[in-house]
Every structure is written in C-alpha cells, then in structure tokens.
Amino acid sequence: MESIVERINQQKFWQFHGGIHPPEQKKLTSDKPIRQLPLPKQLILPLQQHIGSQGDLLIKVGDKVLKGQPLTQSTNPMAVPIHAPTSGVISAIKKSVIAHPSGLSDLCIFLDVDFNDTWLPRRICQDFTQLTKNEIISKIANAGIAGMGGAGFPTHIKVNTKPDINFLIINAAECEPYITADDLLMCEQSEAIIDGIKILDQLLNPAFILIGIENNKPKAIKALQKATQFIDKMKVCTLPTKYPTGGEKQLIKILTGKEVKSGALPIHSGIVVQNVATCFAISDAVIHDIPLIRRVVTLTGQALSKPQNVWALLGTPVSYLLEQTGFTNENTADNNKNINLPPPVIMGGPLMGFSILNELVPIVKTSNCILAPSKTEMPSAFDNNSKELECIRCGQCSDVCPSQLLPQELQWSAKAKDYQQLTKLNIFDCIDCGACAYVCPSQIPLVQYYRVAKAEIRQQQQLDIKSEKAKVRFEARKLRLEKEKIAREEKHKKAAAARKATMNKKSADGTSASSAVAAALARVKAKKEATEKTVSDSPTINNGKTKEHDELSSTSNEDQGDKSQVKAAIARAKAKRLAKSRAAEEKSDALPTAISVEDEAEDEKSQVKAAIARAKAKRLAKSQAVEKQEETTETTETTETTETTETNNEAIEPPIANNKANNEDKKVKIAAAIAKAKAKKEAKNEIKAPEVNLENKKSDVVTPNVDDKKTRIALAVAKAKAKAKAKANAKKDQKKQAELLQITNNEAKSSLKLSKEESE
Numbered sequence: 001m002e003s004i005v006e007r008i009n010q011q012k013f014w015q016f017h018g019g020i021h022p023p024e025q026k027k028l029t030s031d032k033p034i035r036q037l038p039l040p041k042q043l044i045l046p047l048q049q050h051i052g053s054q055g056d057l058l059i060k061v062g063d064k065v066l067k068g069q070p071l072t073q074s075t076n077p078m079a080v081p082i083h084a085p086t087s088g089v090i091s092a093i094k095k096s097v098i099a100h101p102s103g104l105s106d107l108c109i110f111l112d113v114d115f116n117d118t119w120l121p122r123r124i125c126q127d128f129t130q131l132t133k134n135e136i137i138s139k140i141a142n143a144g145i146a147g148m149g150g151a152g153f154p155t156h157i158k159v160n161t162k163p164d165i166n167f168l169i170i171n172a173a174e175c176e177p178y179i180t181a182d183d184l185l186m187c188e189q190s191e192a193i194i195d196g197i198k199i200l201d202q203l204l205n206p207a208f209i210l211i212g213i214e215n216n217k218p219k220a221i222k223a224l225q226k227a228t229q230f231i232d233k234m235k236v237c238t239l240p241t242k243y244p245t246g247g248e249k250q251l252i253k254i255l256t257g258k259e260v261k262s263g264a265l266p267i268h269s270g271i272v273v274q275n276v277a278t279c280f281a282i283s284d285a286v287i288h289d290i291p292l293i294r295r296v297v298t299l300t301g302q303a304l305s306k307p308q309n310v311w312a313l314l315g316t317p318v319s320y321l322l323e324q325t326g327f328t329n330e331n332t333a334d335n336n337k338n339i340n341l342p343p344p345v346i347m348g349g350p351l352m353g354f355s356i357l358n359e360l361v362p363i364v365k366t367s368n369c370i371l372a373p374s375k376t377e378m379p380s381a382f383d384n385n386s387k388e389l390e391c392i393r394c395g396q397c398s399d400v401c402p403s404q405l406l407p408q409e410l411q412w413s414a415k416a417k418d419y420q421q422l423t424k425l426n427i428f429d430c431i432d433c434g435a436c437a438y439v440c441p442s443q444i445p446l447v448q449y450y451r452v453a454k455a456e457i458r459q460q461q462q463l464d465i466k467s468e469k470a471k472v473r474f475e476a477r478k479l480r481l482e483k484e485k486i487a488r489e490e491k492h493k494k495a496a497a498a499r500k501a502t503m504n505k506k507s508a509d510g511t512s513a514s515s516a517v518a519a520a521l522a523r524v525k526a527k528k529e530a531t532e533k534t535v536s537d538s539p540t541i542n543n544g545k546t547k548e549h550d551e552l553s554s555t556s557n558e559d560q561g562d563k564s565q566v567k568a569a570i571a572r573a574k575a576k577r578l579a580k581s582r583a584a585e586e587k588s589d590a591l592p593t594a595i596s597v598e599d600e601a602e603d604e605k606s607q608v609k610a611a612i613a614r615a616k617a618k619r620l621a622k623s624q625a626v627e628k629q630e631e632t633t634e635t636t637e638t639t640e641t642t643e644t645t646e647t648n649n650e651a652i653e654p655p656i657a658n659n660k661a662n663n664e665d666k667k668v669k670i671a672a673a674i675a676k677a678k679a680k681k682e683a684k685n686e687i688k689a690p691e692v693n694l695e696n697k698k699s700d701v702v703t704p705n706v707d708d709k710k711t712r713i714a715l716a717v718a719k720a721k722a723k724a725k726a727k728a729n730a731k732k733d734q735k736k737q738a739e740l741l742q743i744t745n746n747e748a749k750s751s752l753k754l755s756k757e758e759s760e
C-alpha cells in the first residue's frame, strides 16, 4: 500500500499489456462548451437502458407526466427505473429500435413533449453528509443511475458493498478517440463531480480515492486538481495516453499494479471503479433530487458541420441531434446511383461503438458519443462490400490485446461456433476494445465476431439456465410423483393388510360359524333320529310330553337338553336291543331241559328244579355207587385194589363236582339276573330322566344342566358296562350250565344204566 501511494505521489504508474495509439480526433469537440439543445418534439424511452431487468410501467398512454417523474419501478434490485426527461404526454408504449449492436427492437415509451419543461417537485439536500448510507443508496437507486461509462451496471448495487475498500478509482480516462464528453463535463462540472465523489467516499470510506485521467485533457486535469487540492485522500492521477486506458481492469493495473483475474471482480481486490459522469449523476440525484434524465453526448465527425458536446435528454432521437449539428448524409447525395442509403452513423467511439441503421434510435444512459464520419475520414464505414481477408497469423492482434487473449483463435472458434472452445479461451475477458481489429492487416472485423459469439453464448446460457430450471422442476415433479406413488403403495398395502386381516377374521368367524352350524346340524340330525327312535321304541314318550319335546326342540337354546334326551333314548334303545338279543341268544342256546329265558322267574324256578333234580340224581348216583363199591369190595379180591380204589374215587368225585358246579351255576345265574335287573332299572331311570329334564325345561328352558348331562352320560356308560358284563357273564353261565347239564345228563344216564343192570 505504501509503495502504491508513493508511486502515485510521484506520478509513476504501471503499464498494462498491449494497447494502441490511434489518432485521437478529440479536438473536434474538446474546445467547445457543452451546449443546451432545444427540446425535441418527442422522446423515445426504452424501458431497459442498463444491465439487469426492466421495471414495471407506472403510466399508460394518455397520461400527462412531469419532468423527473418516474415512469417505471420494480422491487427487483437489478431493475433501474426510468424517468420523464421533460413534461408532456405519453403518446405510445410500443416496441421500437433501440441502441444496441443487434439493431433489435424493445418496448419504449413515447413521450410527446409539451415544451413547458415542468418539474416534479423536488427536495434539495442541503447537507448530504447528514444522510445515512441507506438514504444515499436509496436516492441513487430511485434516480435510476447506471454506469455511464458504457457498461450500464446499476450503481446502487455497485456502491452497496460491505468489504473494506482500499481504492475508489474514478475513471476519467476517456481514452477512445473522438469522445470528449467526460472531458468537457470535468471542465464545467468539476465541483459537482467532486461532490459526487465525496458522496461515494461517505458510502465506501475507501483508503484512497484515485482519479485516473489521460494527459490529453489538460483543462479537466486542472479543474480536478483545483477541486481536490484540499482533499488528502483524493489524488488526480494523470496517465499517459494509450488506448484502452479507460478499461476497468486496465485502469486498475495502471494505478495500483494489481491484476484482476479472469472471472473476478474489482471488489474482490478491495477496489471500486466509478465513471466520472456517474459521479456527476450521483451528485445530481443526492443533492439536487434530479434523476438521471440527461447526459453529455459528443456529437462529432467530419459529416457534422457543427460537432460539439451537448446536454442530451435521454430518449432524444439521434436524428434530432444530427439535425442540431448540421449533419450531411453523403449517401443521399449519390445521385449517380439514385439510391438513398442510410447514413453511416456510429453510436459510441470508432473502436467500441456500433453502427445504427435507424436515426430514430434514442440516446440512452450509456450513450456518450454519436460519430458521423465522412467518406474520407472513415471510408470503411461507407463500403458495404466486405474486404475481409484470411488471417495470416501475424499475431499483431495478440500483441495489442489488453486482456492478453488470443484474438485470432477466438475468431476461428467464433466462426466455427465452437462455444466451448471460446469459453476456454476466456472470450468474456474481452472488453470489446477493438484494438485487435484496429491492427489486423487482413481487416477482419474481429470484435463483431466476438460480440455475436458472446451474444449467442449468453443466449445459450439462458437456455441452459431455463433447461436446468425445467430439469429441476422435472426432477422435483418426478420425486413428488415417486413419493406419491410410494405413499399410494403404502396405503394400498395397509388397505390390503386390513382387508386380509378382516378376511382372516371373517374366515375364523366363518369357520367357527360353520363349525357351529355343523354342530347344530349334527345335533338336529341326532335329535331327529333319537326322536324317531324314541317315538318308535318308547310308547310312553309318545304322549303329550313328546309334543312338548318337539316344541322345545324347535328352539335352538334347548340343544343341550335335547342332546341328553337323545342320548338317553339311544341308551334305552340299546338296552332294549341288548335284552332282546340276549333273550334270543338264550332261546337259541337253550338246552332240551327247557330253561325259559323269557320269564326270569320261571327261569330261576326251572334252574332251581333242575338243580334239585341234579342234586337228587347225584345223591342217587352216589348212593348207588357206594352200594356197588361195597358189593365189589366184598366179591372181589384185591390185587385189583388200586384199580378199584381209583374207580371208586372216580365214581365218588362226580357227585362232589356236581355239587360245586351247581352252586357256582346258581351264583352265576343269580349274578346275571341281578345285573340284568340293574340294567333294566338303569334303563328305566334313563327313560325317566328326559321326562324330568323336559319338566325342568318347562320352567328353565334356556339353561342346560351340565351336571345332569354328565350324570346321564356316566349312567349310560355304567349301564353299557353293566350290560356288557352281564352279557359276558350270561354267556359264561350258559356255557358252564350247558357243561353241567351235560355232565348231569351223563351221570343220570349212567345211573339209570346201572339201575337197569342191577334190576336185571
């Protein structure tokens, strides 16, 4: 920092790369004061005169407006309002040709001037030092100030910076040939310009304020030095004349020796650069409440009889300015061809300006010069036939390029529309200075190629941004749809799970219900069968109670009681069948001794009689056997004693066995009779039980008696067991009885035989 200040104090500066020294041609206008022109009849005001976006209209056709009245406004910080340069009536709002190299049209406000030049009431600021930073920035923004050096960047954004500023550089170089607008402004409005610089100092509070001005403006240098002689931090830096010293990065390099890298901004190096005309506009806005509605324009060229600098209202058509300066269209005078060609008029300087094909193009905030050259002065402007030759790779363009680019390669890539390569070659570091085209021996309009290429790249970038936004929207929509799909699937899964659960529940309910139905059907079937059997087998049941039973069984709540009744009926039926089958078996197995099985009493009597007969027969046989043995013993001698003894023993044993058998037979028969009686009694009880239950059901129909049921089941089981046992015992008894009877019969036969033999 110290060395920079020392070098500045010593007026020693750095050099930037390249640059040219074209003829200055400034003397055409540099010695003439700035002229106030009469008001034109109509002003044409493009809504956008700067870098950024245009504001919204505040007026409509037919509205009367006052001088200084805002015509547009916007909340967009990059939007800068426009104001009515004078009073009048809005006659039209439509598209018209604007000041742009493309020659395209844009929306414009047509203001018919009423020549009263009536101001909107203003509030003059007596002491701007009392204003806050925000108030100053607001005044600058509301005044619609944009960079007046040519870039047109909104000033209120550029000065609203937070980082510490080391250098505030005021660009007063005005290096392009012919242009003297800033020179004259500095000469005539140096105090106002210094006020504007002071306002910026109040906003930015830089360490140093450097005013860079080329040494070809001696009057302006003196004026500035006089205005700043008592301001220590403000230095007027007189620079050697070299084009393009007025380039922002080039001026920073000259004054501070710092290089602003590609893609970076001066603010990144703690430097803010403002044009000297912008400083004047800031002074007007903050102190005098005058928006940016006018500017100094250099009207120059040998085609003008009275070249000069003028205060031109924004929106003033170029045709009107040319009229005021005695312009002669040399193409119109081409009587030989009888063709009216448009005049070769250039907006801006000869190096950075562009030709305008319509004289209705208006002056805007960045317009500093209208150049109307003569044929001898600039013959190329009158020659429509291109004299462009092939590049000879001389490299002169690279040598003079202040941005240290490769102009010839840029040209090739621009012709090939290789935008990727152009970007790699840092085409946006090109400041359109035209130095390369100026030195090109092949007369290649290099800058025109670069401008077209940059415009197309910007357009492509805008499309890419739109495409990226569309892609983001698409991705967001896709994501949203996927989320919705997942949500739907989850919902469907939950619904399916709920349905499945419900179905499972219903299935379980259905199973139980079907089981219950099956059980009910089984009960009904069993009940029906039991009822039929009961009716057919038991006449006693087929009475009034049966009707009651039927009525009761018709209700589903009586199932348990009915079941018991059915079981009892089945048990009774089984008992009866068993008794019948037993009786049938006894009949079929009965011996000729005629033991009756139908009448139990007679059976017992018969059995007793048979037993008595058997006992008598046994005793008789025994006595006869004893008598015979005695006789045998008496008559027979005894070597055969053993045999006789054995024979006697055998003869004696049967009566004893017969007695035992008779006793056992009797016991068995008695037991069988008792079992049979028990079975009958149980069967009778079982038959009575339903009657009791039915009676109970009359009073308590819906409450089945579980204990009663169990009891009946137990009784039925016991009865079945007793029956089975009785049956088995009966069979066993019958078998034994048959054996005993057979033995008895045999003994009787043998006794009778012996008796016959004895009698014989």
Ligand code: SF4
Residues within 6 Å of the ligand: 397, 400, 401, 402, 403, 404, 405, 406, 407, 429, 430, 431, 432, 433, 434, 435, 436, 437, 446, 447, 450
């Ligand atoms: S116009 Fe661009 S490429 Fe040509 S000299 Fe200037 S900065 Fe370099």
Ligand code: SF4
Residues within 6 Å of the ligand: 390, 391, 392, 393, 394, 395, 396, 397, 398, 407, 408, 411, 436, 439, 440, 441, 442, 443, 444
């Ligand atoms: S100055 Fe012209 S001819 Fe020479 S290298 Fe550059 S573009 Fe090619």
